[in-house]
Amino acid sequence: MTRSIPMTMLLLWAGSAVAGQPSQTPTPAALWKEECAACHMAYPARLLPAESWKAIMAGLKSHFGTDATVDAPAAAAIERFLVANAGMRAVRSTGGPVPLRITTSPWFIREHREVAASTWKRPEIKSPSNCTACHTGAESNNFSDDLSGTSGGRRR
Ligand code: HEC
Ligand code: HEC
Known part of the structure; x- marks a missing residue:
């Protein structure tokens, strides 16, 4: 009797073959955990709007008094990850600078x-x-x- 190999088994096999490769590219989420949790916890993306994440990623050279630069490809991947998962609270266009902190947000102060x-x-x-x-x-x-x-x- 010939039976075809179930698709799920083929997928599992293919998956483990990929996982076994030592030079696998880390996911954006893994890069974020690695680069952004070195000095403090990796702040969840939803806690700031996209504009804030862009401004933070653009200013890593002088990041709250420290140098938090990441190599360019990793920085681009992290920024895409943060922006894609950013919070919905839009930064109000008051003409002022884009907020860089979670802890100065009105919702944070209220909570x-x-x-x-x-x-x-x-x-x-x-x-x-x-x-x-x-x-x-x-x-x-x-x-x-x-x-x-x-x-x-x-x-x-
Ligand atoms: C070299 C250390 C270092 C690295 C690496 C680092 N940070 Fe920071 N970060 C700091 C310091 C210091 C502060 C200020 C903490 C404080 O005020 O207590 C800070 C504060 C922040 C804040 C504001 C927190 C608040 O008060 O609301 C955000 C957001 C932030 N970092 C995001 C990031 C992201 C995103 C990355 C990765 C790309 C990153 N940080 C990597 C040192 C670092
Ligand atoms: C000194 C202790 C303390 C620190 C530090 C702190 N919080 Fe809180 N947080 C609280 C307390 C107390 C509440 C009030 C609600 C409760 O009882 O959980 C709260 C509430 C919240 C809530 C609302 C939770 C809900 O379900 O309504 C969020 C979100 C939150 N904090 C996020 C943060 C983030 C992000 C940070 C760091 C940037 C932070 N907090 C730092 C003590 C703290």
Whole structure:
């Protein structure tokens, strides 16, 4: 009896052959994790609009007081990835500069109203940019943990 090899098995075989190649090009998401999580967590693309990501990628040479340059092909791939997954909040055309920070966005300030000024300055937190100090799921793009009543929240 002759039976053809199921398509799924062929696909699995083809997939493992590709995965076995050592010189496989990393995906844009992998490049982003590699290059943008070296100094802080890789901030999820949805937290800033496309204009902001473009401005950030254009200014990596002097990135918040540090040099965060990435080689040109990787930078282009990362920018495409960030822009494709960017948040919907458009930057208002007030004539001012495009915002480069998540932590100065009106929504961020609103969501973090209950965090006391003294909490932000704690040694284990240091900066509002340090999302992972309070949001344990931040690395996996999850900020919906209930922080009310924790050290990050109302109780000081
Ligand atoms: C060499 C270290 C370094 C690398 C690499 C780096 N950053 Fe940063 N980044 C910083 C520093 C320092 C800050 C400021 C943090 C603070 O204010 O506490 C920052 C802040 C940011 C902020 C603003 C956070 C806020 O306060 O809202 C964004 C967005 C950002 N980086 C994106 C990126 C992206 C995208 C990449 C990858 C292309 C990247 N960073 C790579 C050092 C780095
Ligand atoms: C000092 C602790 C702290 C830090 C640091 C912090 N947050 Fe928060 N965040 C909170 C608290 C408290 C809330 C209020 C809602 C709650 O109880 O989860 C909140 C709420 C949020 C929400 C709304 C969640 C929802 O489901 O409504 C988002 C999104 C968020 N934070 C993103 C961030 C990002 C991105 C960063 C880093 C750039 C950050 N936060 C840094 C404490 C923190």
